[in-house]
Amino acid sequence: MNILSFSGFIPEQICDTVRFIRHPGQRSIAHYCGYAADFISRVLDDDSIDGCVFPRTCDSTRVLESYLAGSGKFVHRLHVPARRDGLAVAYLAERIKGYQKAVEAHYGVTLDNVPQRGELVNERNAAVARLYGALPELSFGAYIDMLHAMLQRPLAEQTVPDTLPASAGGKPVYLVGSTMCSAGLASAIEEAGMNIVGDRLTESKRLFSAPPVSAKGDIYENIAASMLHNRTSPTQNDFDSILQEDLAEIKSKGVLGVIFVTQKYCEPYDYLYSVYKKALDKLSVPALRLTLTDSTDGRRFDAAIETFADIL
């Protein structure tokens, strides 16, 4: 069983999946998110992948199924609610059960260790949170590489080191975006004399900010509540919370600038940027926007990054 998962909305408590980070896919769909197109390519092209799971959270993921339905592989779409209240928690809990049943039926397995996996996720997230807390002193490039490698492994084998190589210091900046898939971008930012002291990335802050899942009571409702109450994604339609949370962290860490890393045709972040930028302008915090064309976009943004460092 080797299921490729898309985004942070797939409950790790149910079963192991391989988190999609990047893939050099050749698929090009007009006006469509390159990251999602690369996900499609990997599912279709990679024989080691026998299934995939993704949420319905944006227009690109909404139509993923139509590209993958004929793959002959396990394809599951998890409907993550567009709201966060009690109604949504109860609904998502049922959807998570449906996901578990679908995996069990397709692979002929019994997934009976959900509470134990929940505990493993809690422990791992706490360890990542500790590292994040030490970020001003640690290399963000090393931190994000460690996270990406970790999320490729089965949950039981995921380990978080106590420390990482030290940061070279520099001007404190904050990172916003769906994922830091572009290899080397974090290092390029650091090499330009900036120090990434915080982020709102799916694989970092949003991952470990999910409240611990209790094994008491209905485990599925607890998982659902945790998923819906971590740091919010713009796909959850609560930009106000995002601004409040991020601006508080930006102020408390003395951040001098914000780097916004988005995918071309990723509308949730395009919309978020328009209000985020205005909020930063009010605080006189400059922003740099870097738009990636796909998951392996390795273009050097050196000139833009160096200019931004100079501005700071």
Added chain:
Amino acid sequence: MGQSSIQLQAKLMREYYRDFSKYAKGKLPARKTAWVTAFTPVEILEALDIQYIYPESYAAVIAASGQEQTVLEESERQELCRDCCSYACCIEGTLALEAGPRGLPPRPDVLIATNNQCNTLPNWWNILAERYGVPLIVLDYPGEAAEREMAYEYVIAQHRDLIEKMEALSGNKLDMDRLAQLIENSRASVAAWRRVTDLLAERDIEPTLLFDGISFLITHRCKPETAALYEVMEEEFSQTPPADESKPRLFWLGYPLWYHEKRYMPELLGECRISGSNYITWWSLDYDGDTPMEQLFSAYNYTFLNLKQETKDARLSEDIRRSGAVGAVTLHNKSCKCDFVSARNIPIPQAELEIDMIDRTFLDEGRARRQMEALLESICAG
């Protein structure tokens, strides 16, 4: 002698936009006002005497008036990426400039967005919520992919929650009989509209009339004037001559081009004619069920873009079959990624054009012309 459909449409438009010029000068609306997306259960709002405004429709009007480039440029200055839905960019620019062809929409008291057509609209509504500092309500419709019972419980609970909030906003109590009547009005509008659209395949009807005519099924669907309007249209269309059967039939698969005088591109169609379109069926909602709550669930959970791909394929194939089309003009609309895949499995030759329904600069006309020529050649060869 009764009024013509053009007169009736003009009257409805005048009423809808009547105070926009005053709102632009700061007038506040007389009634509580919601800004809604196009598949919002407005029967609930109408029953509670809440005014509802459709920014998407106004964006279409702005493009039709030829003013979209100015507001799209302003939208970019407001940091909204031009890759986003052009409806959103159009309205963002208009609000920033505080000017539009008919004025401005009334200031909202609440913003209601649904995800039964796309996930873009709720994102856009977040920007509006930041601008106006008013509550944002997102209605989450699981669609056909979810088990019916589970979806029903979830959607009904949200509708009840919406009713409670709208009662508090309006100070009115929902009268279920009134709601039932409004749903009956919507059903009558849909039924009459279906009879109108059925005539497109067989009669010599300008598709423009249908692309413009459907806007009332969006903005006025639960009002009795809408069914009355469509009955007049049906009567008028029934009296037009039969379509010229020597002209090959084409299916228009996608949005109208709001900036185009005709809403489509007759200049590229050669001797062909449009005999069907999926866009003009999108608001033909099925209010199935025994109670108003069941009917609203059926109508708004199972919108076309919220169906499974295989269901969409089947519906589209049936629409195409009924239209008799031998080819399709398929629009890859920059602003509607959800609709891209509608045409993935249709059984007739297609010309796939890159367009935007608002931004006229998006179309490479030379390329589109060559694609259309290729389509027409393949149809003739077939």
